[in-house]
Amino acid sequence: MTDHDEKTVSLERGVERPRGTDVADDREALLVRGPAHARAPRPLAGTLHGDRGHPALGSVPRGVLREEAVARLRPRGHLGKAGAPRDDQHHGDRRGASGSPCALRSPKKAGTLRSVTREAVREGIGVWRPAPGHLPPNAWFGVPTRRGGVSRGPYASLNLGQAAGDDPGHVLRNRTRMFQALGIPEQGPVRVRQVHGTRIVTPAESPAEALAEADGILVRAGDPWVAVSVADCAPVALVARDGSHAALLHSGWRATRGKIAGAGVRMLAERGIRASEIAASIGPCIHACCYLVGPEVAREFSKELLKPHPGGVALDLPLAIARALEEAGVDVSAITVAPECTSCTGSAFYSHRRDRGVTGRHWALVHLARSSEST
Ligand SMILES: [Zn+2]
Numbered sequence: 001m002t003d004h005d006e007k008t009v010s011l012e013r014g015v016e017r018p019r020g021t022d023v024a025d026d027r028e029a030l031l032v033r034g035p036a037h038a039r040a041p042r043p044l045a046g047t048l049h050g051d052r053g054h055p056a057l058g059s060v061p062r063g064v065l066r067e068e069a070v071a072r073l074r075p076r077g078h079l080g081k082a083g084a085p086r087d088d089q090h091h092g093d094r095r096g097a098s099g100s101p102c103a104l105r106s107p108k109k110a111g112t113l114r115s116v117t118r119e120a121v122r123e124g125i126g127v128w129r130p131a132p133g134h135l136p137p138n139a140w141f142g143v144p145t146r147r148g149g150v151s152r153g154p155y156a157s158l159n160l161g162q163a164a165g166d167d168p169g170h171v172l173r174n175r176t177r178m179f180q181a182l183g184i185p186e187q188g189p190v191r192v193r194q195v196h197g198t199r200i201v202t203p204a205e206s207p208a209e210a211l212a213e214a215d216g217i218l219v220r221a222g223d224p225w226v227a228v229s230v231a232d233c234a235p236v237a238l239v240a241r242d243g244s245h246a247a248l249l250h251s252g253w254r255a256t257r258g259k260i261a262g263a264g265v266r267m268l269a270e271r272g273i274r275a276s277e278i279a280a281s282i283g284p285c286i287h288a289c290c291y292l293v294g295p296e297v298a299r300e301f302s303k304e305l306l307k308p309h310p311g312g313v314a315l316d317l318p319l320a321i322a323r324a325l326e327e328a329g330v331d332v333s334a335i336t337v338a339p340e341c342t343s344c345t346g347s348a349f350y351s352h353r354r355d356r357g358v359t360g361r362h363w364a365l366v367h368l369a370r371s372s373e374s375t
């Protein structure tokens with residue numbers, strides 16, 4: 001959609017936070033106000049690449065919409081500088097950052113913000129995807145941006161979350177639009193009831209009429225599409241290099257602390273996938289530039305994962321997930337991190353933190369085509 005989304009979001013601040021089950025798990029670490037730089041999204045310029053392999057991706061025209069580069073995780077010690085965390089944090093005094101704390105981010109690039117099918121281009125739906133070639137060719141992992149939907153105000157425009165306070169009819173239309181754009185069957189992806197835990201289930205364990213309480217879904221090639229809902233929490237895909245299995249995770253700070261990423265690696269191991277055979281992609285989430293946390297959160301993480309911030313100390317959520325993956329045996333060179341901070345990129349992403357809870361939800365989606373479908 002358009003840049004007016006950002007303005008609309010800004011104007012809507014101060015609205016009461018709606019009730020809903022699908023909120024980010026940062027309630028113990030809330031900012032009173034988002035940093036000023038969060039309202040100035042970086043320009044999205046660019047091109048569109050075709051993908052090969054997954055059947056949803058075959059017919060992408062080039063040169064349309066936007067692309068934004070993504071960071072590949074550097075080896076330990078190279079992804080930003082860990083500063084001494086401050087321990088004099090107060091809940092009531094969390095002013096926004098000045099300047100551009102986004103400089104903390106790794107500069108290395110590996111991924112894109114783009115649309116993936118003719119339908120998506122026509123509808124104006126943009127989709128963040130990992131860099132081409134990072135995941136096996138039959139694997140689809142992506143996060144549709146907020147563009148291309150019918151929701152208004154703070155939910156503009158492709159809000160997919162029904163529990164966020166948006167018009168339910170708009171959400172249903174957005175979902176239908178997105179399903180059509182990506183070639184997802186009408187009944188939609190398999191989902192779970194997200195509880196900020198570390199449980200990972202199979203699609204069969206989470207039927208639509210009785211969603212499992214879980215924060216991850218493990219699929220085999222040929223399984224239905226699966227989705228998790230995010231707005232600042234990290235969507236993470238762990239994909240076997242042979243394309244046979246994958247796990248999609250919802251990793252906010254609680255699930256990250258609980259090492260859901262390691263749980264995903266173990267579940268894949270139970271299916272015969274060694275950690276060294278896993279490619280991991282950490283999608284757009286809130287970064288240390290905007291993720292000011294209180295002491296009750298900071299104490300749960302090692303110093304390396306805490307970054308100095310003008311307002312106190314911030315959690316480097318994607319780095320925390322990457323380190324958990326490394327601990328579980330995933331090669332650091334097989335882990336990529338999207339550089340987009342959801343809170344900093346308001347033109348593309350909802351941010352629970354930036355918008356103080358009054359915002360939409362993205363769905364991160366995974367599908368593994370059967371190998372016969374991928375050629
Ligand atoms: Zn979340």
Ligand SMILES: [Zn+2]
Pocket residue numbers: 102287288289290291341342343344
């Ligand atoms: Zn940020």
